[in-house]
Amino acid sequence: MSLNDVLAILQGALATVTLSAIGILIGLPIGLGLALIRWARVPVLSGIVAVYVSVLRATPLVTLLLLLFFALPNIGIPLGPISAAILALTMNTSAFNCEVWRSSLVNFPKDQYEAAQSFGMQAGQRFRRIILPQIIHDSLPGLVNEMSLLIKVTPVLAVVGVVDITRAAVRIGAQTYEPLPPFLVAVAIYAPIVYALVALQRFIEKRRAAAEAST
Amino acid sequence: MIHDFLVVWSERGLLLSGLANTTILSVLSAIMALALGIILVPGLMSKRKAIAAAMRFFVDGMRCVPFLLFAYIVYYGLPSLGLRFDNWSSGLLALTIYNAAYMAEILRGAWVAQPREPIEAGSAFGFSDFLLFRRIILPPLLLNVSPIIGNQMIQIIKDSAFLTIIALPELTHAASSIQSRHYVPFAAFISAVLLYWGLCLLVEAGVSVVGRVAEARR
Numbered sequence: 001m002s003l004n005d006v007l008a009i010l011q012g013a014l015a016t017v018t019l020s021a022i023g024i025l026i027g028l029p030i031g032l033g034l035a036l037i038r039w040a041r042v043p044v045l046s047g048i049v050a051v052y053v054s055v056l057r058a059t060p061l062v063t064l065l066l067l068l069f070f071a072l073p074n075i076g077i078p079l080g081p082i083s084a085a086i087l088a089l090t091m092n093t094s095a096f097n098c099e100v101w102r103s104s105l106v107n108f109p110k111d112q113y114e115a116a117q118s119f120g121m122q123a124g125q126r127f128r129r130i131i132l133p134q135i136i137h138d139s140l141p142g143l144v145n146e147m148s149l150l151i152k153v154t155p156v157l158a159v160v161g162v163v164d165i166t167r168a169a170v171r172i173g174a175q176t177y178e179p180l181p182p183f184l185v186a187v188a189i190y191a192p193i194v195y196a197l198v199a200l201q202r203f204i205e206k207r208r209a210a211a212e213a214s215t
Numbered sequence: 216m217i218h219d220f221l222v223v224w225s226e227r228g229l230l231l232s233g234l235a236n237t238t239i240l241s242v243l244s245a246i247m248a249l250a251l252g253i254i255l256v257p258g259l260m261s262k263r264k265a266i267a268a269a270m271r272f273f274v275d276g277m278r279c280v281p282f283l284l285f286a287y288i289v290y291y292g293l294p295s296l297g298l299r300f301d302n303w304s305s306g307l308l309a310l311t312i313y314n315a316a317y318m319a320e321i322l323r324g325a326w327v328a329q330p331r332e333p334i335e336a337g338s339a340f341g342f343s344d345f346l347l348f349r350r351i352i353l354p355p356l357l358l359n360v361s362p363i364i365g366n367q368m369i370q371i372i373k374d375s376a377f378l379t380i381i382a383l384p385e386l387t388h389a390a391s392s393i394q395s396r397h398y399v400p401f402a403a404f405i406s407a408v409l410l411y412w413g414l415c416l417l418v419e420a421g422v423s424v425v426g427r428v429a430e431a432r433r
Contacts, residue, residue, distance in 0.1 A: 058369065058415035059408045060376030063387045067408065070400030155283035159380065166284060173291060180292040183284060191279040198279070 001181045005172045009182060012168035013189045016154050019082070019162070023089030024147055030090065031097025038098070039105040049098070056095035061153045064088045069160045085157040093150050100142035104135040141201050141208075148197035151190070165189055219402035226393045230403075233389025234410050240385060241372045241414075244310035248371070249364065251311065252318025257348055259323045270319070277316030283377045285313050290381045306378040310371060317367055325360045326352065358429040365422030369415045376411075386410060 037049050056064070068091075069084040079087070108131060116126045158167035169186040173179030223230065258270040277285075290305040300308060329352070337351040379388040390407035394400045 054416075055408065055412050058373075058412040060373040060387060060411065062376045062379060063390065063404060063407050063411065066387070066391060066394075067400065067404035070394055071404060074398075074400050152281040153283075155281045155287075156377065166281075166287070169284075170287070178295060180288070180295045183288045183292050186284055187280050187288070190281055190284060191276070194279040194281075195275070198275075 001172060001176055001178065001185075005176070005182060006185060008172065009165055009168045009185050009189065012163055012165040015162060016151075016157070016164040017193070019085055019089065019157060019164070020147075020151050020154055022086050023093055023150060026086070026090045027093035027097055027150075028143065030094040032101045034094060034098040035101035035105055038102055053095045053098050056091055057099070059092075061088060061092050061156045062159060064092060065156060065160055081157075081161045084160055085162050089150065089154070089157075092153070093146060096146045096149070097143060100139050100146060101135065103142070104138035105131075107138070108135060141204050144197055144201040144204065148194050148201070151194055151197065155190075216402070219399040220406075222397045222399045223393060223402045223406050226397070229389050229393060230386070230406060230410070233384060233386040233407075234414075236384055237372065237375050237386040237411075238414065240306060240310065240375045240378070240383070241368065244307055244314060244375075245364075245368050245371050247307075247311040248314035248318050251315035252322055253353065255315060255319040256322040256326065257344075259319055260326060274316045274320050277313055278320065280313075282309070282313055282374045283380065285309055286377055286381060302378070302381045302383045305381060306375070306383045310374060310378075313374070314367065314371055317370070318364070321360050321363050321367065322356060325356050325363075329356065329359075358425070358432065361425040361429060362422050365418050365425075368418050372411065372414055372418070 034049050034053065037045050040046075065084060065088040068088050069079065069081065072079045072084070112130060112134075113126065116130045121129070154164060155166035157164050158170065161167070165186045169182035170179075172182040176182075255270060255274070258266050259274065261267045261270070286306065286309040289300070289309040290302065293300070293305075333351050333355075334347065337347045342351065375385055376387040378385055379391065382388065386407050390403045394403040397403075
């Protein structure tokens with residue numbers, strides 16, 4: 001394995017990180033939207049969202065990705081590997097994010113909400129000024145945890161031909177007939193990324209616990 | 216569209232054998248991972264720093280590696296070290312070792328949260344460490360963690376789908392073969408998705424039964 005090969009894997013890492021970041025950035029607000037639909041008990045929609053979340057949480061990302069990649073072009077929606085990857089990641093993570101957001105919404109203290117109401121705040125204002133800042137705070141550890149889980153399933157994207165860390169490593173392994181070194185390089189790139197997110201989550205939780213203990 | 220689903224129906228044998236393989240793979244590796252987790256967790260809680268640190272390295276390390284990469288290493292990487300397994304053994308081995316780390320961590324979390332009194336009472340009665348673990352610590356631990364083990368079980372079912380890349384004939388692989396044979400991608404993969412959903416609902420139902428047993432014993 002040459003230096004060029006390592007660079008090729010690093011280039012794959014750029015694709016992995018970019019796609020994950022896009023998936024996370026789109027998945028966060030969609031998850032919040034879905035959680036709000038369920039929280040507000042919007043008729044019909046709420047039921048649909050509940051089924052959507054339940055199904056997606058049970059669906060392996062590979063299966064979802066293959067479904068999107070092969071089935072959407074079949075019904076006339078052209079879709080490249082990159083778009084399929086982003087769509088699959090977004091659908092997957094939004095379902096998990098929905099549950100994190102929803103649990104903070106359900107646990108949101110009712111008295112604050114009623115206080116805001118009695119001050120004559122509009123629904124949108126109540127949400128933006130009172131609810132949103134607090135549920136972001138509450139959901140943060142869960143959302144970061146979800147991000148680390150998302151990064152860990154991204155090697156799947158290689159299956160539809162996205163040139164990410166894993167595909168680069170597989171290709172080098174096939175060329176050099178020595179698959180072990182490129183895979184170890186791939187692990188050496190993945191592990192610190194995941195570990196950083198896990199450490200971030202622990203750090204947030206520890207700081208919260210310390211803040212709670214001091215009050 | 217209905218025609219596509221009829222095609223999948225005509226291939227139901229293939230899909231069901233995929234479902235059976237996914238189930239066998241998940242159940243076997245979950246049991247072995249839990250057993251391995253039970254063996255590992257006393258090490259994780261060991262008072263000997265070196266043992267605890269080695270265990271912690273294994274558990275944290277595993278949890279930072281994507282499962283698919285780990286499966287690739289076991290199937291494609293280990294043969295260059297002279298260890299060659301077929302796809303079934305590699306799949307089972309990878310699923311088991313990977314999830315053992317998660318199981319050990321789940322058990323450790325519950326162990327730390329356990330009340331100290333029964334454990335101290337046990338050691339005051341002169342229970343050896345092994346007996347203490349087996350009789351006093353482990354039984355309530357297993358009942359307490361059953362919901363989290365259920366979540367991990369769902370994770371294992373989903374991880375098993377990755378093994379399609381090493382040509383293990385599980386559910387996603389079966390759906391892929393049906394799609395490539397008849398070109399019915401939507402019907403084939405949606406059927407697989409619904410079967411995965413059914414499996415996970417089954418696990419959740421199982422967890423709530425165990426939860427009720429645990430509640431009754433309290």
